[in-house]
Amino acid sequence: MREEIIRVLSQVLGIPPASIGDDASVETVEAWDSLRQIRLMMALEEKFQVRFDDEEVSDLISVSAIYDALRRHKNGVAL
């Protein structure tokens, strides 16, 4: 699933997947700004068929936070 998240990030930000590490976040990736963040949320919801809760929306600012949120939605089932 981490690879899928990184692939989506790569498509949304327009940078190669190789440049996005498991520890990537809005702090470390220059292209990852607030306008890209809107697109990221929409892309993740469509790709993983989830709907993020209102409280979660502002948390999706790193690969690991996204991973945790998706896992919660998928009830911890390994993807």
Next chain:
Amino acid sequence: MEYSELLAVNRRLRDSLPSDAAQLAVLSNITIDPIREFLEYALRSRGVNADVHIGVFDNIVQESARCEKHTVVVVFWEMMTILAGLQSRGETLDDLSMPQLLAQTSAQISLVLENLSRTPLVLFNLFSALPYTYEGIKDARLDRLCRCLNDGLRATARSNVVLVDLDKIFAQVSIPCALDWRLYYTAQSLYSNAFYTAYTAHVLPALLPVFGKAKKALIFDCDNTLWKGIVGEDGAQGITISPQSPQGKVFRDVQMLALEMAGQGVIIGLCSKNNPEDVEAVLESHPDMLLRNRDIAIKRINWRDKHANLRSIAEDLNIGLDAILFVDDSPHEILAIQQQCPEIECFTVPKNLFQYPSALRAFLRCFGTGSLTREDATRTEMYQVEARRKAAAPQHASMEDFIRSLGLKVTLYVNPAQHVARIAQLTQKTNQFNLTTARHVEEEIARAVQSEDTLVVAADVQDRFGHYGLTGVAMASLDQPTKTASIDVLLLSCRVLGRQVEASLLEGLIRLLQAAGIRRILAYYRKTARNSQVEDFYDSFGFTILRQEGGDKDYVLETEGYHSSRAECIGVEYA
């Protein structure tokens, strides 16, 4: 296509499209950023290189003054932020505030429209309070406010403005699906991807003609597409189009849609695997047919591959494959065509037949908007007349003989205000015999016709077979102090190619410029994928090349001592 993929493909398309991108701007008082890729992809995937620029947030008025370079400006003026939180204060605002708000906003709207008066196309959304009022039974004050704002918009919008009814988008997508409150409260971004997708599809018919991509022809298969049944098996009397039968009614509605399209200038054609006599029997004598031979401009009824037939249709009509919409009931046929001619847009008759007319109607929106011209109303007839002309051609020994036998007459209209719509349409639709491919909308032509510094000439052609209509346009801008003019537009719609009409148009223009005191004429050839046939057009009329770069050519002609070299076979009149 998945959203993340659309983002990636959109980026790739940008790199693969040649030449400078057309500039579009979206101005809004909310965060409207995500619409960018939807609009870009819709255009780029159809071969139009376009960049969408999002205006500074909540600065619609100021940004509207900075749009000189933009071909299209889209305005998303959300009612809810005219006054902070207006969507929740509609009923509690005191009686003074509403009229004040209305006056203030109306004044700003007028200013924006004034600033954008030179933009070729402005897509201005009508104000809507529906998202906040649709569940309540009473007529809310916010609805009344929007109605007043919209009445004002309709009254002040000029011809370059297309008003977009957001309520239609909400009707398609549903309001809960159209809005995203999470994004609104965290980022002032109100709309969902579902909304952006529907909005883009909704406005595409208004966008495409501006970039020369209007659809022109609607071609139908016959069996189980225009009638129920297979004429080769059931016989001409065995097929169903009866108003007494549910399926018959469906096909009648489809035929009526086709007739409506024909009335708007769309070319209707047939492409079917059948014996021609079988289809003729239906067209001529089936009592329930609504479409008849008089409505059909072109037919390919034979046993050849459909993609070859469609190519032949495009060639005969002198239009690009991308100007054709093809309707068939067979997914196999459609697949084969999509593989062989991906430029052709295809529509498959739905398996659930009762959905057919409404689904087709939605699809037919792509035939565009804009004023109806006389040519539109008589286009089918003109193609039929053209077919008769072509049939007469082989009887003559030479091209000159043939042209003389036609008795061609060209009438040149100078700065004709009555032909503004047709002139604009020709600049948008003509691709092959077009020297500069400069596209113009009605507003621009109207201004050019009034201006002392531009000369607009439209060529109307007829012969003994009938009227071709207005088929050529030339536009020149004049600089009196230097006695120089430059030919910014020179085009001929394809039906009159090869008949020396172009000589009459160019030489007529030169004569008019000479009479206006012009000594020097500059002209341009701008190379595109479709206009290589006019590469040497100016050369053949004695223009000298000033500059050549990457296929483009700049020319000059000194008018002193210029003699007309051809066109003795054509009578020219000025009007």
